[in-house]
Amino acid sequence: MAATVLRHFSPISSSLKPPSRHRRFLHHNLLFPKIPFHSSLVKFGAENSEPQPPQPLPETDCPVPPEQQPINEYQSLSTSFPFAWASGDIVEYASRLFVTGASFAFFVGLPVCWFGSVGAEYEPVKRILAASSSGIFVVTLAVVRMYLGWAYVGNRLLSATVEYEETGWYDGQVWVKTPEVLARDRLLGSFSVKPILARLKNTLVILGLSLILVINLGDSPIATSYRTYKDPRDRSSLPIPGAYNDETARTFEPEAFCGEPSSDLL
Template sequence: MNGGTNGSGLGGRSWDPGLEIEVPFEQRPVNEYSSLKDETLYSWAELGPGGFFLRLGGLWLVTFTVLGVPIAAASFNPSKDPLRFLLAASSGTLFIVALIVLRIYLGWSYVGDRLLSAVIPYEETGWYDGQMWVKPPEILARDRLLGSYKVKPVIKMLKQTLVGTGALLVAAVTLFIFATPVEDFIRDTFTTKENSLSSTSTNSTKLALRKEELLSLPLEVKEDDDLAQAAAEAANGRPVYCRDRYYRALAGGQYCKWEDLLIK
């Protein structure tokens, strides 16, 4: 016990818990590792890829519903700009999740570095009296065993998660940037087609009405035999529209003679 207090711990002795007595209990790497595992957020990383990504997905969904949707709706109308609305809400939520993953990674990376290092800093009573502690061989072997088999796999998974999250975030932001011209192009294309169909339908209706009006006699002519006879004599027994180029073209001119077509 006394030999561990001087911090040397060299020699062929077996491991003694007193070898760490120089370092405050909460600053010993093995205890920092135990505390990290017990914290709710940091403990997710030890669940394995399946459990970890399941919790990240739940976190993304809750954040998307509570924060992403209301904030995005304040900037983009979901009914008028649905694409930009979804991309803005998704990008913001993904950014928050990426920050949380980064925080988890930094915590595990800090503990991993202290477990694998042969010399670690510690503070006896505060930041102003910092000291350096050289780990005895027994403590160093134990810490490096924990760091290699318990912490390193977690850090590797967190690194891969950060890379994937960053790639998704960049893709979402890129899509958001190009969402405006794409959405405007789609809207203009469909609007032009609808207007063209509507204009064609309106013109066809007008042409049909004009032709029907031309081919039908006025009500006064139908009811008065003298007027009808006078109109027929004035037109030489042919439709009156034959003498007008515009109305002749609308009516088709199938009842007109060749001399009528020469009238200007």
């Protein structure tokens, strides 16, 4: 009886067995699971200020030479003369075109029209309109050149393939764009190049209408009516000293004075 009582009042730890190794492993992993941790994600101290390596560009495996890639052609065209005018502000774009046309008309067109023809001082309005038409024509040529350049780059940006030359014109190749490059190029072509082409088209329409209007005004009676005085080329009523005489003309050409009163009757 005493042995039974002593056994019941003995320390509990003495009657318990230590947990096995397998049970300790399960208990530790279930309650405190391990979280994967990569040392490359967080850097402490001076290592945190080191620049990370850049992500590889989509053109890493592109066989097209850099100067023939559409994205580089777009950047080069945006900074070249005069193609950069079309991609700038609308006010700056219009002012540059106006200054170009006015300068050519004043310094080139007007001297040619004024000193290159006889009697220009007697028809000034007609000569000024002719000089203005030359300035408009030069601006039209410049806008056409800009349109052709931007249209070429826009087609290469929107196309799914790129035609390029490895070393010369005789070894042309075609490269199919990757999805990343195609998405980037089409985004750039749709939102950057297409508005420029629309602006150039509207400019060509305005310049064409202006050129037609100026030419029609130059041939209209409005331009020829503004004369300072009689054109000296009209010599129908001017005598020629030493070569013309009324008496001699009446003697040899009496029919020319038919119907006119003779001097004898006066």
